[in-house]
Every structure is written in C-alpha cells, then in structure tokens.
Amino acid sequence: MATDITFEQVNYSYQAGTPFAVQALKNINLQIKSGTFTAVIGQTGSGKSTLIQHLNALLKPSSGTVTIGDQVITNETNNKHLKPLRKKVGMVFQFPENQLFEETVLKDIAFGPQNFGVSEADANELAKRMAGEVGLDESLLSRSPFDLSGGQMRRVAIAGVLALEPEVLVLDEPTAGLDPRGRLEIMQLVTRLREEQGLTIVLITHQMDDVADYADHVLVMGHGELLKQGTPREIFSDPEWLTAHQLGLPSATRFAYELQQAGFEFETMPLTVSELADEIAPQLGKGDDRHE
Amino acid sequence: MNKVMFGRFIPGHSWVHRMDPRAKLVLCFLYIAVIFFANDFWTYLVMTVLLLASVVASAIPLRVYIHGLMPLFWLMIFTVLIQVFFGAGGHVYWQWGWLSVTQNGLNSAGVILMRFVLIILISTILTFTTEPLEIADGIESLLSPLRKVHFPVATLALMLSLALRFVPTLMDEAEKIMNAQRSRGVDFGEGGLRQRIRTIVPILIPLFVNAFNRAIEISTAMEARGYQDGENRTKYRQLKWRRLDSWSLVIYMVGLSSVVALRYFI
Amino acid sequence: MAIIKVEHLNYKYSNSDTQAIDDVSLEIQTGDWVAIVGHNGSGKSTLAKLLIGLMAADSGKITIDDQELTPESVWQIREKVGMVFQNPDNQFVGATVADDVAFGMENRSVDRDTMVTRVNHALEQVGMLDYKDREPANLSGGQKQRVALAGIIAIAPKILILDEATSMLDPRGRQAILQVIQQLKDDLNLTVLSITHDINEAANADRIVVIDDGHFVEESTPSELFNHGKQLVEMGLDVPLPEKVKDALQERHIAVPESYLDERGLVDWLRTSRLNK
Numbered sequence: 133m134a135t136d137i138t139f140e141q142v143n144y145s146y147q148a149g150t151p152f153a154v155q156a157l158k159n160i161n162l163q164i165k166s167g168t169f170t171a172v173i174g175q176t177g178s179g180k181s182t183l184i185q186h187l188n189a190l191l192k193p194s195s196g197t198v199t200i201g202d203q204v205i206t207n208e209t210n211n212k213h214l215k216p217l218r219k220k221v222g223m224v225f226q227f228p229e230n231q232l233f234e235e236t237v238l239k240d241i242a243f244g245p246q247n248f249g250v251s252e253a254d255a256n257e258l259a260k261r262m263a264g265e266v267g268l269d270e271s272l273l274s275r276s277p278f279d280l281s282g283g284q285m286r287r288v289a290i291a292g293v294l295a296l297e298p299e300v301l302v303l304d305e306p307t308a309g310l311d312p313r314g315r316l317e318i319m320q321l322v323t324r325l326r327e328e329q330g331l332t333i334v335l336i337t338h339q340m341d342d343v344a345d346y347a348d349h350v351l352v353m354g355h356g357e358l359l360k361q362g363t364p365r366e367i368f369s370d371p372e373w374l375t376a377h378q379l380g381l382p383s384a385t386r387f388a389y390e391l392q393q394a395g396f397e398f399e400t401m402p403l404t405v406s407e408l409a410d411e412i413a414p415q416l417g418k419g420d421d422r423h424e
Numbered sequence: 425m426n427k428v429m430f431g432r433f434i435p436g437h438s439w440v441h442r443m444d445p446r447a448k449l450v451l452c453f454l455y456i457a458v459i460f461f462a463n464d465f466w467t468y469l470v471m472t473v474l475l476l477a478s479v480v481a482s483a484i485p486l487r488v489y490i491h492g493l494m495p496l497f498w499l500m501i502f503t504v505l506i507q508v509f510f511g512a513g514g515h516v517y518w519q520w521g522w523l524s525v526t527q528n529g530l531n532s533a534g535v536i537l538m539r540f541v542l543i544i545l546i547s548t549i550l551t552f553t554t555e556p557l558e559i560a561d562g563i564e565s566l567l568s569p570l571r572k573v574h575f576p577v578a579t580l581a582l583m584l585s586l587a588l589r590f591v592p593t594l595m596d597e598a599e600k601i602m603n604a605q606r607s608r609g610v611d612f613g614e615g616g617l618r619q620r621i622r623t624i625v626p627i628l629i630p631l632f633v634n635a636f637n638r639a640i641e642i643s644t645a646m647e648a649r650g651y652q653d654g655e656n657r658t659k660y661r662q663l664k665w666r667r668l669d670s671w672s673l674v675i676y677m678v679g680l681s682s683v684v685a686l687r688y689f690i
Numbered sequence: 691m692a693i694i695k696v697e698h699l700n701y702k703y704s705n706s707d708t709q710a711i712d713d714v715s716l717e718i719q720t721g722d723w724v725a726i727v728g729h730n731g732s733g734k735s736t737l738a739k740l741l742i743g744l745m746a747a748d749s750g751k752i753t754i755d756d757q758e759l760t761p762e763s764v765w766q767i768r769e770k771v772g773m774v775f776q777n778p779d780n781q782f783v784g785a786t787v788a789d790d791v792a793f794g795m796e797n798r799s800v801d802r803d804t805m806v807t808r809v810n811h812a813l814e815q816v817g818m819l820d821y822k823d824r825e826p827a828n829l830s831g832g833q834k835q836r837v838a839l840a841g842i843i844a845i846a847p848k849i850l851i852l853d854e855a856t857s858m859l860d861p862r863g864r865q866a867i868l869q870v871i872q873q874l875k876d877d878l879n880l881t882v883l884s885i886t887h888d889i890n891e892a893a894n895a896d897r898i899v900v901i902d903d904g905h906f907v908e909e910s911t912p913s914e915l916f917n918h919g920k921q922l923v924e925m926g927l928d929v930p931l932p933e934k935v936k937d938a939l940q941e942r943h944i945a946v947p948e949s950y951l952d953e954r955g956l957v958d959w960l961r962t963s964r965l966n967k
C-alpha cells in the first residue's frame with residue numbers, strides 16, 4: 133500500500149484574516165515517496181514545523197492541496213473525515229514527553245490505539261510490543277511516566293505514536309536535549325523502523341551529520357518557501373549556497389574541504405566519515421613505513 | 425483559539441497608544457461608572473461620541489473592534505432576549521402565556537445592549553492599545569498609596585506581570601499538547617458531555633505538569649538573578665505623564681460631566 | 691588561584707534513594723574556562739545549583755572567591771556568579787528585552803539612571819540593542835539566550851555558569867552564543883563553568899571535569915580527555931571528528947598516531963603522510 137505524499141501549491145497563513153496574520157508557507161510543491169527517509173532542514177522560523185503539521189491535517193492549507201495516499205486535504209476538508217489519516221501518519225512532536233499523562237507507562241502507550249477503536253486488551257499487547265521496540269525495559273511499564281529520565285520519557289512518547297501502527301512516521305527534532313548516546317539510540321531506532329517495517333520517515337533536524345548518515349531525500353525550507361530539494365549529495369554540493377542560507381555542512385564534508393586545501397583530491401565530496409576514509413586512504417602512504 | 429481578539433494588544437503609535445497607562449485606566453474606569461448615569465438619547469449620544477472619538481484616536485479600524493465583540497455575541501443576544509421577554513410594563517405588543525413583549529421590555533433591552541457594547545468597547549480600547557505589562561505598571565502605580573499600610577503592592581504587581589508574561593507561552597503549550605493528542609486520535613469537541621470531559625484529561629494533566637515544572641524553573645532562575653522579595657527593588661520601567669494625557673483627561677472630563685449634568689440638571 | 695573550591699560535597703534529593711552528588715571535590719582556577727560533562731542525569735545541574743546555594747548541600751564545603759557559602763553569605767556570593775540555564779523561555783522574566791536585562795539590577799536596588807546606561811551597554815555587547823523593546827514571544831531561542839547573557843553582564847560577576855545554555859538552540863544560534871561568551875570572558879576576565887554535551891564547546895575549554903552518577907571521575911585538558919575515543923560517549927560527549935576519521939582509516943589498514951589530534955593537527959598529519967607516499 134503506497135502512501136505517497138504530494139503538496140500542490142500549498143499556502144498557509146496563521147491567524148488568517150486578523151491583523152496578526154503570518155504567512156508561514158508559500159507555494160509549496162513537493163512529493164514524498166512511500167518508504168523513503170526525508171529530512172527537512174532550514175533556519176529557525178523557516179516553516180518546517182508548519183509544513184509537517186499538514187501531513188496529518190492538524191493544519192489544513194489556506195489554499196492548494198495536500199494528498200496523502202488516497203486522501204486529499206484542502207481548505208474545505210471536513211474535520212470529521214480526518215481520523216483514518218491520523219492513524220496512517222504518526223506524529224512525534226518536539227519534546228514529545230510533554231504529552232504524557234496516564235498513570236502508567238503501559239496505559240500511556242496504549243492510549244492512542246484505543247482512540248481508534250482497538251480493545252483495551254489488544255492495545256495493551258500492542259503497547260508491550262512497542263515498548264520493546266523502542267528499548268524500554270518491561271519493568272518500567274507499571275511505573276508512572278513522570279518518574280522516568282528524560283531519555284526514557286521520550287521513548288515512551290515515541291512508543292505511544294508507534295502503537296498507532298502508522299505507515300508514515302513524522303518526527304520534529306526528536307533528539308533535542310538528549311546526550312549523544314541518547315541521540316544515537318533514537319536515530320538507530322528510526323532507521324530500524326524504516327528498514328524492518330518499511331515506514332516512510334519524515335525528520336526535521338538541525339544535525340547535518342544525521343541528514344548525511346540517514347536521509348535519502350532532503351527538503352530545504354527558508355522563509356516559508358521550499359528553497360531546494362534533492363538527495364543529500366545534491367544539497368551538500370554547494371557550500372556557498374548553504375552558508376548563504378545559514379545552513380551548515382556535515383562535519384565529514386567540511387573536513388574534506390579543509391583537506392582539499394591541503395592538497396587532497398576528491399572525486400565526489402564525501403558526506404560521511406566512512407566515505408571520507410574511502411577517498412583519502414588510497415592517497416596516503418602506509419603509515420607504518422614511516423615509523424621504522 | 426487563534427481567532428480570539430478580545431483582550432489582545434495591537435502594537436501602534438497612535439494618540440491612545442502613547443498615553444500613560446494610568447490615564448487610560450482612570451479614564452476607562454470613570455467612563456464605565458458614568459455609563460450608569462446615562463438614561464436617554466442625548467446622554468447615550470455623548471457617551472457614543474466619546475467612545476467613537478477614542479476609537480478614531482486609537483488608529484485601529486472599527487472593524488477590528490467589532491470582530492472583538494463577536495465571541496460575546498451570544499451572550500449579548502441572550503441578555504437582550506431575557507430583557508425583551510421578561511421586562512414588564514407599558515404598552516403590550518405581543519403576549520403568549522406569561523411571555524410578553526412590552527414597551528418597557530424593549531426599552532430596557534435597548535439600554536442593556538447599549539451599556540454592554542459600550543463597556544466592552546471601552547475596555548477593548550484599553551487592552552488593544554496598552555501592553556498587559558503597562559496595565560500592571562499602571563495598577564501598581566495607582567495602588568502605591570496602599571504601601572503605607574504595608575500592602576505588598578510591588579510583589580502583587582510583579583506576580584501579575586509574570587502571569588501576563590507567561591500567558592502566551594502557556595497558550596502555545598496548550599495548543600501543542602492538543603495537537604499531540606489529536607495526533608493520537610483524540611477528537612476534541614465531539615460526543616456527549618461525558619466524552620468531552622474525558623478528552624480534557626489528556627490536555628489538563630500534561631498542561632498542569634508542564635506549568636508546574638516551568639514555575640519551578642522560573643523561580644530558580646529568578647532567585648539565581650538575585651530576587652529576594654518584591655518590596656525592596658528599584659524599578660526600571662517608569663511611567664511618564666505627558667501633556668497628551670492631561671488633554672485626554674480634560675476632554676473626557678468635559679464629556680463625562682456633561683452626561684451627569686444632562687441627567688440631573690436639565 | 692582557585693576561585694571555586696568544592697570539598698567533599700554530598701547531596702541527595704529527598705524523593706530519591708541515590709546520591710545525586712556523591713563526595714565531589716574539585717577546584718577551579720581564576721580565569722579558566724572549564725567544561726563539565728557527563729551523561730543525562732549524572733548530576734551536573736545539581737552541582738551547579740549547589741554552587742550558588744539554590745539548594746543546600748547535605749554535607750561538604752563550597753568556597754567561592756575566598757568566601758565560604760553559608761546561608762548568610764549566599765546573597766553576596768550570587769553577586770559574584772551569573773548563571774544561564776538551558777531553557778531560554780523559563781529565564782526570561784521581563785516583559786521586554788530591556789526589562790529583562792534590568793531584572794537583576796532591580797533586585798540589587800541599582801538606581802534607575804545607572805540601570806539605563808548599563809542596560810544599553812550590556813545589550814550592545816551581545817548585539818541585541820536593536821531589539822530593546824521587543825517582547826520575548828517575538829524572539830528566537832538564541833536571541834533570548836543573548837538577552838540572558840546581557841542580564842548577567844549588567845551585574846558584572848566574576849564567574850559565569852552555563853547549564854547547557856546552548857543545547858536548545860540551532861547550530862548557528864549555538865555558535866553565535868559561544869562567540870559572545872568567549873568575547874565576554876576575555877573582556878571581563880571571567881571564569882566560565884560550562885555544562886555541556888557539545889563536543890565543540892568542550893574542545894574549546896581549558897579544562898574538562900567529568901561527572902558520572904554523582905561521582906567526580908576526572909579532570910583533564912581536552913586533548914587528554916579526547917584520547918578516550920569511543921568511551922567519550924559514556925561521558926555524555928560525542929566522539930570528536932578526528933578520532934572518527936582515525937578509526938575509519940585504521941579499519942582500512944592505515945596506521946595512525948595514537949595520541950589525540952585536533953582537526954588542524956590531523957590535517958597536518960594527513961598532509962605529511964600523503965607527501966611521504
């Protein structure tokens with residue numbers, strides 16, 4: 133079942149019709165293919181969060197259409213028909229631990245499916261499975277979610293969204309505020325979900341290294357417009373353009389440019405450390421010769 | 425939630441925007457008091473002219489004010505209907521059982537509606553043109569004589585201004601939480617009363633927990649910045665009474681005292 | 691000379707059964723930039739709060755600028771220490787930028803004329819003078835953190851404590867803040883204590899203190915610490931890029947130097963190695 137996502141001439145204004153109106157999206161056209169990993173990057177305030185809230189119709193376009201699978205969302209779409217969409221597109225907001233409210237971790241994870249008519253027993257089964265999926269220990273299930281560490285709370289929140297068994301998983305800066313180990317674990321979880329369950333992933337991030345390591349499609353937002361889209365390689369091939377739009381390079385790429393200054397040659401600019409090593413290893417002397 | 429205009433500040437540089445908040449508070453207060461003296465066409469005319477003049481001086485289109493009245497529309501209709509049907513006396517135009525439409529009923533409905541609209545509009549002028557914090561400063565300054573009797577005016581004012589400062593933050597937060605729960609399949613505003621109450625829990629608990637944690641962080645930050653108690657602090661913000669405030673005061677005094685005069689002496 | 695001295699400090703939250711700070715002793719020298727690292731929940735924020743008396747230690751002694759921290763001296767000590775917290779929203783207490791910068795001075799009963807000059811000066815230093823009358827709702831996280839710094843400059847403390855002050859910002863905002871702090875440190879001869887998970891921030895420090903589950907683990911220079919390679923992740927830090935590159939080269943059977951190299955150092959080493967081919 134393909135859930136391709138298409139935006140056609142999408143505009144969105146907050147508080148339209150009042151003196152406070154802000155146009156947050158301007159004429160967005162894009163496509164997200166089912167099963168891909170799409171990264172959304174851009175400065176603060178560029179419209180990233182606004183964009184992704186259209187993916188499950190939390191926001192409806194002021195004009196234009198958003199198509200998700202076989203569902204078409206326009207300004208006129210009735211709120212009553214959105215429920216199937218909410219199940220299809222799971223949304224993990226920034227600091228998702230702020231949405232926890234149940235007495236136990238298990239209940240909180242099982243909350244979502246029950247809103248879609250899953251029985252309590254089935255929802256609990258699902259919740260146990262998803263807790264395992266995100267690496268939460270079984271012993272935590274009966275604890276209050278408010279007694280957990282920040283990283284654990286975040287996992288509970290993600291498990292709560294996964295329990296909806298969505299086809300598309302949208303994450304808004306899911307690693308903000310975590311230490312590097314926590315960040316790595318969340319990113320590995322996301323890639324595993326995609327590989328094992330074929331989820332479509334849409335990720336907002338400021339970490340260019342993550343974009344290089346995991347994404348296969350990148351959307352660059354700026355001042356409410358879609359400035360550029362393409363593969364990470366296409367996006368990161370123009371450092372001047374990125375700097376002009378206040379965006380950085382993956383650290384391996386940045387380092388490669390420094391090496392280029394120092395005389396190294398690159399056929400293609402590397403995006404990851406392992407690509408970097410592949411390119412420079414043949415250009416190096418065998419170090420052990422020098423240590424004779 | 426996006427559309428609520430009532431009680432919001434609209435930045436600007438108009439005559440009214442530039443007025444001292446104390447002047448605005450006092451005039452608004454006096455105006456509301458004098459509304460209850462108005463009793464006929466001429467007195468209401470003076471009140472309306474004063475109000476419209478203030479609207480013009482605020483440089484905010486009347487349309488925006490009307491928009492601001494909208495959330496209160498049903499309340500107004502309700503009050504008016506009560507007056508129309510239950511006011512008794514005078515010529516009877518229509519009667520059905522104990523329901524009747526009478527001359528007096530219509531009159532008092534008109535009066536109530538007029539007062540309602542005037543009071544809402546004058547307070548809207550205040551809130552549209554005055555930052556909430558300025559209102560807090562104004563209140564603090566007007567209440568400062570109470571310091572003599574050891575009333576904690578400054579502490580209260582700081583509490584009020586902090587509360588105001590965090591209203592937008594908490595509104596944002598509420599909206600974020602609602603969105604998160606919507607994404608987990610909650611339908612707000614659907615179903616019967618019991619269903620509705622059930623959907624409030626997933627909002628209220630996180631909102632309360634967050635507000636509580638936030639309050640702790642804020643008080644830690646304040647203490648780290650040397651906050652001990654509210655009363656022995658100097659103030660950075662100062663209110664300035666300018667000529668424009670005196671003029672406004674004069675204009676209002678002329679208008680308002682003529683209303684009182686029309687009622688009692690003419 | 692040690693400006694901060696901590697001796698056998700202990701602290702346990704009343705609702706918890708493990709020590710949040712467990713017999714920690716350390717010294718911080720005047721004028722140093724010291725990074726404090728450790729994984730989530732290791733006790734860094736607790737330590738910072740104890741240092742300025744926001745909570746009272748169960749036992750142990752804290753001396754700041756030759757003055758022992760006691761309930762009597764706590765307000766004097768807070769005159770000497772400015773602190774910036776993680777969440778930009780929860781420390782912006784003023785209605786506008788200028789009001790917020792003035793908040794600390796109001797608490798210290800500074801007279802109004804002095805406040806006006808110092809507010810302008812402090813905002814100038816962090817590049818936010820044009821935003822003087824803005825409300826917090828209209829500022830980005832990075833801008834709010836700059837305002838927080840301005841509020842501290844206005845008090846002119848000797849020590850600046852940053853509790854993950856940049857962690858909620860985007861990379862640009864983060865870099866800008868770090869630059870401002872570096873500038874301030876030089877101008878005002880501050881001692882900086884920065885709690886961080888950011889490898890670049892840690893790399894710029896003079897010394898790094900590692901805390902783990904309430905214990906003091908080690909204190910060293912960045913290059914000594916970065917020799918730990920992959921273990922750094924357990925300390926709440928990322929592995930520095932040069933270490934990652936060295937690892938990847940080693941996997942490709944290229945012998946690399948054992949000791950830590952920073953990026954410049956690695957570029958130099960790679961350049962010579964290439965020429966020696």
Ligand SMILES: Nc1ncnc2c1ncn2[C@@H]1O[C@H](COP(=O)(O)OP(=O)(O)OP(=O)(O)O)[C@@H](O)[C@H]1O
Pocket residue numbers: 146147154155156174175176177178179180181182183
């Ligand atoms: N509820 C709202 N009401 C009015 N304006 C809003 C609202 N939410 C966002 N905006 C405005 O819309 C624009 C885009 O905001 P958005 O949150 O989508 O940006 P973003 O790219 O997600 O930024 P960040 O990286 O800071 O999360 C900004 O100018 C913002 O101020």
Ligand SMILES: Nc1ncnc2c1ncn2[C@@H]1O[C@H](COP(=O)(O)OP(=O)(O)OP(=O)(O)O)[C@@H](O)[C@H]1O
Pocket residue numbers: 281282311703704705706710728729730731732733734735736737
């Ligand atoms: N108010 C509190 N009540 C009970 N326990 C607490 C409280 N605050 C922190 N703790 C616990 O004390 C320990 C140390 O917490 P602290 O906040 O100092 O860690 P940290 O190193 O700052 O972590 P992070 O990197 O996540 O900010 C943790 O185990 C934490 O769960």
Ligand SMILES: [Mg+2]
Pocket residue numbers: 180181182304
């Ligand atoms: Mg966002």
Ligand SMILES: [Mg+2]
Pocket residue numbers: 734735736853854
């Ligand atoms: Mg902390």
